[in-house]
Amino acid sequence: MTLNPVVVLIVEDEPVIRMSVVEELQHAGVVVFEAGTADESLTILQANPEISSVFTDVDMPGTMSGTELARIVRNSRPSVTITLTSAYLKLRKGELPPEVGYIPKPYDIDHVLRQIHPPALV
Template identity: 50%
Template sequence: MPTVLVVEDDTLIRLEVIEELSTAGFAVIEAGNADQAIAILEARQDIHLVFTDIDMPGSMNGLKLAAAVRDRWPPVHIIITTGKSRPLEIPANALFIPKPYLSNAIVAAMRTFENMR
């Protein structure tokens, strides 16, 4: 079962995404900001994908988190989301899904990555 790290500061959105991903058969871990996400990634070896919002409190936003994931954990897949305009640059092989999104669109996007089926 692939493990997904959901990084979202809005609790209601985070819980909705977690429920949808769990129902789709993913193991889900949650973080409220990028600092928590980095700590989780450093402690665990079983994260297959990071799903992150861009705008979050803490020492880094979701784009910086995605760049850190790409540099330090290159096998981990990345999906980035925001309710604002699409960022001009995202890390290599990352996907972007704009908010508002349908939860099944997230699951479909995740399944496009190798080892996420």
């Protein structure tokens, strides 16, 4: 039995942070798409239905935050795993959209992998 690879979209406006997490996830065997804004990520999500997880910063440039992106993704693609991250914002469970995870920065890449992998793969 061959499992489909995990396909994640990283949404991070800081290029060095984005490049680092993309590289680490690719090294772990994850297929990665990347976006520098939440607005850009919606185009990537629409064009790539195989994306199974979104890992996004909360504070983003453009017309929407990572939290707003999470709400849009949750409503349009309920099966997608969503995880928010931030170095500055501390969110409580009640402040998150339904079934959205949160990892504060700085984060351990193993923690990110546990969030984006379906439970059967962990």
